[in-house]
Amino acid sequence: MLGVVRSFTNFAAALAEFNNARVYGGIHFRTAVQDGQATGTAVAVYVLKNAFRRVDGHDRDEWEGEDDGAY
Numbered sequence: 133m134l135g136v137v138r139s140f141t142n143f144a145a146a147l148a149e150f151n152n153a154r155v156y157g158g159i160h161f162r163t164a165v166q167d168g169q170a171t172g173t174a175v176a177v178y179v180l181k182n183a184f185r186r187v188d189g190h191d192r193d194e195w196e197g198e199d200d201g202a203y
Contacts, residue, residue, distance in 0.1 A: 147169070151165045151166075151169065
């Protein structure tokens, strides 16, 4: 819709609306949206743990064990 501005309190709220729009628009089934979100979250966690390393040599220990999908 031209001229409509959306705002969200956090990324999870935006993601929920985006997921619902894809289901309501007939683009995907709910299970496909949920599977895609789980895959995307797993990829993001992997990249954060393995690709983005600190330049001072310390590992990002704060990412260990965090895989609850709340990114």
